[in-house]
Amino acid sequence: MTRTVAEKRALFRQLHTESCFVLPNPWDVGSARFLETLGFKALATTSSGFAWSRGHSDGALAREQILAHLRELVAATDLPVNADFESGFATDPQGVAQSVRMAIDTGVAGLSIEDSTGDPDRPLYDIEFAVARLRAARAAIDQEGGETLLVGRAENFFQGRPDLDDTIARLKAYSEAGADCLYAPGIRTREQIAAVVAAVAPKPVNLLVGSTSELTLQDIAALGVRRLSVGGALARAAWGGFMRAARALEQGRFDGFADAASGVELNALFR
Template sequence: MGYRTTAEKRAIFRELHQSGCFVLPNPWDAGSASALAGLGFKALATTSSGYAWSCARADGQLSLAETLAHLRYMVEATELPVNADFESGFADTAQGVASSVRMAVETGVAGISIEDSTGDPQSPLRGVADAVERMRAARDAIDASGGDTLLIGRAENFIVGRPDLDDVIMRLQAYATAGADCLYAPGIKTREQIAVVVKAVAPKPVNVLIGWESDLTVPELADLGVRRVSVGGALARSAWGGFLRAARTIIEDGKFDGFAGASSGVELNTLFGKREQGPQR
């Protein structure tokens, strides 16, 4: 596959949102991005939690500068379009969100997700008027930068412990009106919830998060009208789970049977040996 320009990646990403259903997995470094590309996924999304953990930090503790550097790194690590987990925009004001989004667009990402959470456990969701103003500011910043980067509006109710589906729908509809291209309510899980959200914001595409064991399949999600499926930090948590189980078996039991199920060096060398560019050693 030849080199893709930023414009080409963004055009491919936009086209993926026009019909069908695709899975948007969340790598956290060049290796995980390359592996997912090699497996045949069509686009990728960053994970704020997955990257934070790789830096020995908790989710939400990375700065704007650190996040922008990571976005640039991930875009350069793959020929696939990359959607940015841009948390709540890294600013207290709508004007600040616009400035942050402009910088995110400059990294070459194909999509930018903006949340309406505050980080304050006592008041975890922004007021709707404030959230809409911030979404509109993000939209204006993208348009001023060429307009080919997708904007994803996220209603965080179910993630922050405010599982009010009516409020979710009202927020998503408001974000769509403010210019969001795709809508996302992480934490909704049932077929009924998903179907209601898809219908409420149609014809705008909907992203569904599956970051836990679920009996829903990709074809079933497609039948519900879901356009894209992401996994958040679940792949990173799966990797950390295997790592910690193996390490604890050594330190606690003095045994090495925690390596069962690990990928072989041959498999990984073969996987990454297929990369057409990047350092070789």
């Protein structure tokens, strides 16, 4: 099957009305195609994973590089792709709207806009200004047909501001500003997750699970989460294997290759 962009977007929206689904994060074409073979229903990009693959830190790539990456991944898979679109590659609402229109043109089925500033002294935008940025993103999507799903992200826990009340206030404001799905990366406990889900209901919530967790997927679904992503965790896992093997090799050992994928399997996968 070869889905059109419109079909991918419709499927992606439908997934958010059903039970909890896993949205894994590939960082290149090969990882995207492999994840598709496993039966996942949609994919999401990872700004960190892609940046590391280009030899940069997270957040250091230019908008043009991210847009090219989005086009490449959308073309590589028949699955809907949600874009980790960072802070919209602009400060002012007009700039965010321009960036969002460019992202829509790549064919992504959804995109997220963060409220982080990149300034360690003032890591989060004031809520009123963050809302104006989300409204601009919403208007840009609506002007392009409204099919692309908008995710509003409250970055409190990622930016050293683990204030659950402020996080919830931001998510509720982003929901009212037109976000279709809400996301607070960094929340981990049952109590935090349940509070966020209840605060923005009936809109869906994305949960990040980027490390080992006591919660199972069944637990997370029971808390009312509609989608689960892993951010850069798969890329970090790949880097972990590579770094262990490379360090062993530097010491004259080859045991780092013990768990290496088969070249025959990889060639068959990408044939």
